[in-house]
Amino acid sequence: MTETPPLTIDVDYLQDQLKALLEIASPTGFTDNVVRYVCQQLDALDIPFELTRRGAIRARFAGRERAGARAFVSHVDTLGAQVKQLKPNGRLGLVPIGTWSARFAEGARATILARNGAYRGTILPPKASGHSFGDEVDEAPIGWDHVELRVDAFAHDEALLRRLGIEIGDIVAIDPQPEFLDNGFIVSRHLDNKAGVAVMLAALKALVERGKEPPVDLFWLFTIAEEVGQGAAAVLLPDIASMVAVDNGTSAPGQNSSEFGVTICMGDQTGPFDYHLTNKMVDLCGLHDIKFQKDVFRFYRSDSASAIEAGADVRTALITFGVDASHGYERIHLHALRSLSELLTVYGLSDVDIERDKKIMAGLRGFTSQPEDLAQQELLTVPVEDPIIGDAGK
Template sequence: MPTEPSPTSSEDSRPVIDTVYLCNVLRRLLDIPSPSGFTDNVVRACCEELSALGVNYEITRRGAIRACLYGESRRPARAVIGHLDTLGAQVRALKDNGRLELVSIGTWSARFAEGARCTIFMENGSCRGTILPLKASGHTYGDAVDTQPTGWDHVELRIDEHATTRADLDRIGVAIGDVVTIDPQPEFLDNGFIVSRHLDDKAGVAAMLAAIKALADAGKDAGQRPPVDTWFIFSITEEVGVGAAAVLTGDIASMVTVDNGVTAPGQNSRETGVTIAMADMGGPFDYHLTRKLIRLCQDNAIAFQRDIFRFYRSDSASAIVAGHDVRTALITFGVDASHGYERIHLDALRSVAELTAAYVSSDIEIERDAVDLGPLTGFTTQPTAED
């Protein structure tokens, strides 16, 4: 049952999500390294999956994907967006000891980089390595291993090649700016837990694709189309703050972002059900769209909870900052240890996919959104103290 139940809710009305498909897609995406700026291969894989689902798509110059489920009307179009890019690192400097200084791609703590296995992609070939603290051996440094500072200036990458000098690194072909991808090390447990790096936001993308499959399966049976054109967008630069800034069409009036939620002390997010964000560091999400998502959860017996994220921004924020006049909302799957070694539960991914499919199938409530500019007629209202 929903976390916040409604008398009108019915489990029979929930879209049917193929969780086996969802997990298989997630495994495939996790297998493909894709830090921001290094996303070509994961874009190709996502496009292949869209083709298999029979969905038309187009890509931008750099690889952001727009796939359209054509509806009964063109406007006011909707969008659902998730991001394919992940965290990673680049080579900042070649060290005299044959190791590499790093700079992060995206915002994540070097605390979670320590001990990570990784791949360095050079101009010609690649090599493997491990990110280590500068003082990595307790047999040499004793207690100093535990008291040294944490940060990107206090780690180095040890490559698995014969390299003890900078000249060795030059010989191997390592160069400043080379991309370093972090192994996800995924585990899919029988009890529904999924533990891996980069679940942000490949798990969200997998849920989006599972929702598309559910909609396609339902459409084949009933011959139905969404009420309006709905764009499924896959951005490639969310982790560096760009995301949806340049990939929306002018027809899109509302956009739901699918991303990770934060499960931690002081947060209401959970690893079960879908978490609907009421606000993030950019301010409140659209009043009407957010409450529509809540009603859809109640009406379709989709487990959910609400939360506010104080140190978080998503594709929704990048769209607004870029000047798009679009209603935005954020739905999330609860992630423990976000931007670290993350854990989620399949229950939350199923709920995210169910809500996504329900949103795409739902009726248009604000007809005025079909026009960019217009009179006051049809404009929305909000509660007053007298209501």
């Protein structure tokens, strides 16, 4: 086996891409502008691409063979909200886009994306002033029924909201409020999954500049509705034998994810990821000295879930950058983003291990196997006088 070492990642490019992506509002359902931006970056790298009707992107980096192709996938859509009600007090009732707590919506600055133009506003509880309500501010319940969006316009009642052109169903984008710190930490909303998109672009740039042909085609997929469960099903091709999702890991108490290195997800709420592809990620990290850890995510699904549920016969793996406070005020570290980009390059250029995967259907010849023999253990010698074992040790 010949393995190419990790390619040099342009970290400045990676950060610049993340900054630019965070500036583009893209809650699920409002992704045209960010799709256009990603396509511009692919054009700049001279990578051909095509779009689905709604805007999911499939770009192709040509390899020596087309069959048995590999794919990477991340999503450009983010969490957000939608106008549910024009309230008599001139404020807006909301429902979430994606799964996130109203706890993290309180105090957020936001943009109402009305059809005739955008309006700014702030998400607040109905009792937002301590001067007016005293301790009642702290006693208010948490939930989307207990927040409202105050519009920064002359809108004191429902009729004035309608005059502004604000309607039920309008999408609301939440400000990311990013901070890029000198110590490598990045704090922002929507790092899930703008950071994954930036990681993929940085890895693709490194591969283009290296100029080495991968063994099989590499497809770079960017989806537009992962936060509402629609994922990668629409952009897969029959030639794609394996797909690696790039997304956020859940750094929290009780989890093994980290904000440093690669966190390899072994399974999420949809079940275990592909045994062979996932272990290849582990082996590549070990071979190339890429820091990594494994984790299992209990309340989580990624782009690959919709593809598998739709019946796609594709091997899947999930590699992640650990995020603290995911779907809230998120924090990551640049070390994880660079590590992920490095892993994408070594996987993309690595040898094909399962030649049979080039065929959609085949016989048993070349089919994989999994170890089940008992592990060999060193004999533990225990003194016969050990009080726990006693005479049984003789």
